[in-house]
Amino acid sequence: MFNQQISAPNPFLADIACLRENARALMANPPSRNPVRTAIALLQTVLTAEIACVMRYTMISVSPDGLRNEWIGAEFQEQANDERRHMALAAARIEQLGGTPDFTPTQLQTNAPLPPTDFAVRVRENLAAERAVIEHYHELIAFLAPHDPATCAILTDITRDEEDHTSDMEDLLVSYTH
Secondary structure: OOOOOOOOOOHHHHHHHHHHHHHHHHHHOOOOOOHHHHHHHHHHHHHHHHHHHHHHHHHHHOOHHHHHOHHHHHHHHHHHHHHHHHHHHHHHHHHHOOOOOOOOOOOOOOOOOOOOOOHHHHHHHHHHHHHHHHHHHHHHHHHHOOOOHHHHHHHHHHHHHHHHHHHHHHHHHHHHHO
C-alpha cells in the first residue's frame, strides 16, 4: 500500500505526501465496495502519519538542540506524547472496525537519523509536514463523513491537536529566531 516515490529534502514531508497520495488513490478507487474496509485502510494512513510524528518529535526532543535547551526538549516531548495518543486512537478505531493496526511501516524516511541542520530549518520542515497532515485529515473527514461519523469525530479531535502543534511550532520559531 505504501508507495514511496516522492523524494524531497524534507523526509518528514515526503512521508506525509506519500501517505496522502496513497489515501487519495484509495478514495478514488476503494479496495472494495465495503466502506469499512476502506475506512480501515485510510485509518492506517493516519496511524502511519502519527508514527512518523512520534519518531520525528522524539528524535528532536533528545537531539543536541533539545538537550541543550530544556524548553525545546520539553515542547517536542509533549508533542510526541500527543502523537502517541493519536496513534492509540487510530489503532483502537482500526480494531473496532475489525482491522489489525500495522505499527511497523518500514518505508518511512522519517525514521532516518536527523541530519545536522539549523534548528529553525527543522521547525520549518515540521511545520510543512504538520500542515500537510492537517490537510490530509480534512480530506479524510470529508470522504468518510457520509459513512463513518465515529471515525470523523476521532479525526476532528486529532486535527485540533495538530493545529495546536503548528501554533506551538510557529511560536518556537519566532522565539528561536529572535
